[in-house]
Amino acid sequence: MRLEKIQFKTQIWSGDGALSGLEDIHDQRIFVVTDPFMVESGSLSKITDHLEAKNELSIFSDIQPDPPITKITKGIAALQEFKATLLVAVGGGSAIDATKAMKYFAKQASHGEVDLDLIAVPTTSGTGSEVTNFAVITDSEKGIKYPLVTDEILPKIALLDANLVVSAPQHITVDTGMDVLTHCLEAYVSINANDFSDALAEKGFRMVFEYLQRVSDDGSDLEARQKMHDASCIAGMAFNLVNLGLNHGIAHAAGAQYHIPHGRLNTILMPHIIEFNAEMEKGIMETPNQAAIKYAKLARFLGIRGSNPKIAVRSLINHIIQFRKKLNMPATFQDYGISHELFEQTKHEIAEAALKDGTTAANPRVPSADDVIKILETSYS
Incomplete structure (x- = not known):
């Protein structure tokens, strides 16, 4: 060890x-x-x-x-x-x-x-x-x-x-709240993850799903506000121990080009990053990798069960997509208003910058430039 x-x-x-x-x-x-x-x-x-x-x-x-x-x-x-x-x-x-x-x-x-x-x-x-x-x-x-x-x-x-934070508007509340979720997910499957970071990431993950919808619906809910404020700090403590991953690597690179709010950009990418890390393209009956096993553990905190880890991961992805929809967040770059012309002009540059980003080094699955471009393309529309 x-x-x-x-x-x-x-x-x-x-x-x-x-x-x-x-x-x-x-x-x-x-x-x-x-x-x-x-x-x-x-x-x-x-x-x-x-x-x-x-x-x-x-x-x-x-x-x-x-x-x-x-x-x-x-x-x-x-x-x-x-x-x-x-x-x-x-x-x-x-x-x-x-x-x-x-x-x-x-x-x-x-x-x-x-x-x-x-x-x-x-x-x-x-x-x-x-x-x-x-x-x-x-x-x-x-x-x-x-x-x-x-x-x-x-x-x-x-x-x-x-x-x-009580006066923060709804769109900023959910953008930043979903950034907390991204921090928890990435710290949890980081190649550097340990018992201490896992405990923090698990707690932050559960708090987001318990309190973010509440504070999105009612910004004056001070209990939910404080809980999300604490969850943000807890998630920060988790990733400060073990780094982040490809979700942030792409978000840093794409954010510099598109100027989409950081949490919103992370949320657009999130389902596709989970799919990539869990190797979902190999099929749900394929032997799960370590990332898939850990995502499945997080799914259980939401009451999601699966006959194998990859089925649980698929359900987790669907749950996150529905959660994103309830929070009135865009699902794609196109939904946000990024033109196809701009996307085509920048996707290769973004992929190159994402691979060089310091957060990408901790991703559980090593991506290629083609992998990042595919994630970007599925995130576009």
Whole structure:
């Protein structure tokens, strides 16, 4: 058996009163990174109200989805000028990832002299970025997303408060919620999976199916909101231990080309990735591989039984497709509005980038370029 080294560096504050813990911070020069909506809507004050009495604050809100390198460079210059002593990231995955990148590159630029602690405050329930050593940054000119993977960017504290996500619209709620499901599925069948990651992935998987429909139907359901917020973090802990897989490898590559919201893109790909990993093309009576056996275990949590694992996997795929439909999510790239012309122009480039993506390395079945193109084509229409 291989040696497993399990470590959770980030302290998690979850539930009622989590925000009030910020009032214990004092005498800091806090560089707050967020997106323009958080400032314009006044939502940022829910966090800054707990900080501004005892600290100096500088707000950097020049953040956009799929944060480009240019914005990160601008942020580093601003935090250096402010002489920040603490970073606070407030927002979705883009704001948190951008702050992680600023933390990392500011340390590199100072030759290790500036190593700022980071408090991550997610306002969406999906990325798990508040507990992971991953960040994704974009080279807009080349249309390429680069994963940054290092323990140096792990937040010191993750603050999970459902009151910060209660106003999220339905489409963002389900996009991010299905991203949680993707994280659980990929961590569970990763080639690096272990007992610890499996326990986390199983729990997150069950929570998504128990609470995502509830919060989609009623965004004011605070119990369901908090449970999905926690599930996002749990799934992040799972994949931070063992990496992800081809679903994210393709999503990173296709997202840079099509700008489909990340969770929605993952959800379009998901049934086809499960089919590929479980080798469903060989028929349901063929001896199941390890991925099929593990997917079948997850199916049992949903009450799905099968006379053999592949029958259970087929039922799991159908269950996910129906779940996606109930959440009013598109099933294909075409449904989302991607033209056939654009798809044909980009599919080979996407396949090449997906194979090079760092997350693809942990996929349970090694894909070829032809395999990825086939998955893309079945995902198109």
